[in-house]
Amino acid sequence: MKQTKISDAVVKRLPLYLQVLNELKAREVKTVSSQELGHLLDFNPAQIRKDLAYFGDFGRKGIGYEVDYLIEKIRHILKINQTISVALIGAGNLGHALCNYNKYSKDNMQIVAVFDAHEAKVGTKINNLVVQPMEELADTIKQQKIRIGIITVPAQEAQNVANQLIAGGIEGILNFAPTILRAPDEVRVQHADFTKELLSLAYYLNHKEEGYDESDMD
Amino acid sequence: MKQTKISDAVVKRLPLYLQVLNELKAREVKTVSSQELGHLLDFNPAQIRKDLAYFGDFGRKGIGYEVDYLIEKIRHILKINQTISVALIGAGNLGHALCNYNKYSKDNMQIVAVFDAHEAKVGTKINNLVVQPMEELADTIKQQKIRIGIITVPAQEAQNVANQLIAGGIEGILNFAPTILRAPDEVRVQHADFTKELLSLAYYLNHKEEGYDESDMD
DNA sequence: TAGATTGTTAATCGATTAACAATC
DNA sequence: TAGATTGTTAATCGATTAACAATC
Numbered sequence: 103m104k105q106t107k108i109s110d111a112v113v114k115r116l117p118l119y120l121q122v123l124n125e126l127k128a129r130e131v132k133t134v135s136s137q138e139l140g141h142l143l144d145f146n147p148a149q150i151r152k153d154l155a156y157f158g159d160f161g162r163k164g165i166g167y168e169v170d171y172l173i174e175k176i177r178h179i180l181k182i183n184q185t186i187s188v189a190l191i192g193a194g195n196l197g198h199a200l201c202n203y204n205k206y207s208k209d210n211m212q213i214v215a216v217f218d219a220h221e222a223k224v225g226t227k228i229n230n231l232v233v234q235p236m237e238e239l240a241d242t243i244k245q246q247k248i249r250i251g252i253i254t255v256p257a258q259e260a261q262n263v264a265n266q267l268i269a270g271g272i273e274g275i276l277n278f279a280p281t282i283l284r285a286p287d288e289v290r291v292q293h294a295d296f297t298k299e300l301l302s303l304a305y306y307l308n309h310k311e312e313g314y315d316e317s318d319m320d
Numbered sequence: 321m322k323q324t325k326i327s328d329a330v331v332k333r334l335p336l337y338l339q340v341l342n343e344l345k346a347r348e349v350k351t352v353s354s355q356e357l358g359h360l361l362d363f364n365p366a367q368i369r370k371d372l373a374y375f376g377d378f379g380r381k382g383i384g385y386e387v388d389y390l391i392e393k394i395r396h397i398l399k400i401n402q403t404i405s406v407a408l409i410g411a412g413n414l415g416h417a418l419c420n421y422n423k424y425s426k427d428n429m430q431i432v433a434v435f436d437a438h439e440a441k442v443g444t445k446i447n448n449l450v451v452q453p454m455e456e457l458a459d460t461i462k463q464q465k466i467r468i469g470i471i472t473v474p475a476q477e478a479q480n481v482a483n484q485l486i487a488g489g490i491e492g493i494l495n496f497a498p499t500i501l502r503a504p505d506e507v508r509v510q511h512a513d514f515t516k517e518l519l520s521l522a523y524y525l526n527h528k529e530e531g532y533d534e535s536d537m538d
Numbered sequence: 539t540a541g542a543t544t545g546t547t548a549a550t551c552g553a554t555t556a557a558c559a560a561t562c
Numbered sequence: 563t564a565g566a567t568t569g570t571t572a573a574t575c576g577a578t579t580a581a582c583a584a585t586c
Binding site: 327329330364365366367370380381382383 | 576577578579580581584585586
């Protein structure tokens with residue numbers, strides 16, 4: 103029984119592999135080498151082979167990887183086979199977008215409940231889901247076996263919502279609010295804050311030439 | 321004139337520093353040590369000092385960093401002072417959410433134009449911005465000095481939209497579509513794909529215990 | 539002054555890449 | 563078989579952390 107701690111860097115790349123493999127499958131490509139995958143993803147082929155080798159021997163020497171087979175393996179590693187129930191808190195614009203996105207997505211996440219603290223929102227419908235009041239959060243988590251909470255409320259309310267999710271026994275949180283959440287170690291918190299992406303994009307646009315020039319500061 | 325190549329890891333942390341500093345400022349905290357910042361962010365204090373030192377000597381030995389001053393310095397580094405014009409392509413749910421978000425945001429990005437390929441959308445309004453047809457993209461980029469394009473169209477259309485942005489002379493792209501974009505080296509492409517965050521979250525929920533156990537595969 | 543904390547060098551840690559025997 | 567490509571070990575590279583002189 104081989105057990106290795108897989109690094110965050112590797113886990114982050116798995117969804118990317120899956121994405122490219124799905125695109126290859128759509129193009130009816132049957133096998134692919136680490137060389138080709140590396141070219142498509144701008145990764146080093148050795149890195150791809152090493153990443154995949156953490157989980158088993160999926161390739162064939164001299165041939166490469168069978169696309170269908172590798173997809174199945176990675177789906178298995180990420181446990182996409184089983185559906186995970188998700189709650190969304192914050193029925194604003196972003197919440198709507200995510201619900202809508204979720205409806206068409208074919209991966210394992212399923213938003214099964216939506217909550218909002220504002221009375222005006224409670225009772226309205228998003229894609230057949232009735233927006234519930236926050237008071238029902240803990241009970242619903244238990245009844246519907248919800249494991250992940252997506253936070254799409256304003257930054258000031260995010261920690262409060264997180265606390266309620268944690269109290270309700272949530273296992274993971276995807277936080278869209280631009281604030282850092284405190285959570286116990288058992289609860290995995292992932293940030294999906296595109297403002298940070300925009301800010302670093304701005305940095306790169308303004309420092310395109312090369313390194314940072316300290317005299318810029320004056 | 322000291323010039324150093326700043327690593328991606330450092331640039332990614334700058335917005336986080338800014339975020340925490342802004343929260344400290346709101347609480348009227350005047351100075352903060354790398355120790356305290358490290359505690360708030362779960363970072364090593366030495367790392368914070370090293371990161372900041374790339375850009376200049378912002379702290380005072382024995383005291384720490386002045387919150388207001390450091391905020392100004394980081395804003396300067398990220399060039400948040402000057403506004404950057406942004407175009408959004410894809411007037412769907414996510415596009416709406418981003419426009420709305422942008423209206424209230426106080427940072428440097430400003431969505432100044434919205435485009436959509438679908439006739440039904442063209443001419444409708446999002447926060448005072450009239451949705452324009454794709455044909456006007458290149459001209460608008462030039463006229464309005466747009467530097468960044470945000471892509472919120474379905475995955476299949478994303479590369480096509482990216483090509484049009486690139487042809488129009490865009491400098492950076494923030495891609496929300498779950499697909500990998502090909503772009504020349506001069507154009508910085510940043511991915512803001514929360515599906516990937518969700519997938520890795522799922523991984524961690526299912527492999528909480530410890531390392532990966534290869535016999536799980538059977 | 540004594541205590542605290544920076545900026546920075548050196549040490550450590552971990553992740554990426556190169557290289558190659560194994561083998562399809 | 564000859565050519566290709568894996569899985570894996572060893573080498574390299576880069577990022578994080580520890581340690582400490584400088585100094586507020």
